[in-house]
Amino acid sequence: MTKIKATNREMLETLQGLYSVQDLKGVKFAVAVSKNIERLKTELLHIDEASKPTPEFQELLDKAKTFEDEKDIKKLEKENKSLIDERKAQLAEVDEVLDGVVEIELVTMSEQNLPQDITAKQLGTIIKLVNN
Numbered sequence: 001m002t003k004i005k006a007t008n009r010e011m012l013e014t015l016q017g018l019y020s021v022q023d024l025k026g027v028k029f030a031v032a033v034s035k036n037i038e039r040l041k042t043e044l045l046h047i048d049e050a051s052k053p054t055p056e057f058q059e060l061l062d063k064a065k066t067f068e069d070e071k072d073i074k075k076l077e078k079e080n081k082s083l084i085d086e087r088k089a090q091l092a093e094v095d096e097v098l099d100g101v102v103e104i105e106l107v108t109m110s111e112q113n114l115p116q117d118i119t120a121k122q123l124g125t126i127i128k129l130v131n132n
Helices: 008-021 027-051 055-065 070-079 081-098 120-129
Strands: 002-007 101-106
Touching: 002 008, 002 120, 008 027, 008 081, 008 101, 008 120, 027 081, 027 101, 027 120, 055 070, 055 081, 070 081
Parallel strands: none
Antiparallel strands: 002 101
């Protein structure tokens, strides 16, 4: 395990990268990917929880999805301005948390344990976890 210092946003991107390579073959690679996914999911759970819309806002979203006319949507937004402003403030707080720097111990992998069929695009998403 290696301590990796990065922003929560970078860690979230790394988690998404790990999901994108989890079907590649290689025992050591698969173990590292699986352990890191579990670790990052646990470490980033507070961000997921903080970003969930309130039940009231979710209800408003669901109602807006039923409208086809832009005028109806604008009217709904106007009638629920405070609820929308609360959601914007909530998302601004989450954005601040995403920019916060954290240090997380993750399993790194050597280049020789990378799958032969990994693409440069896939590798780019998990490069923080690769040793030279």
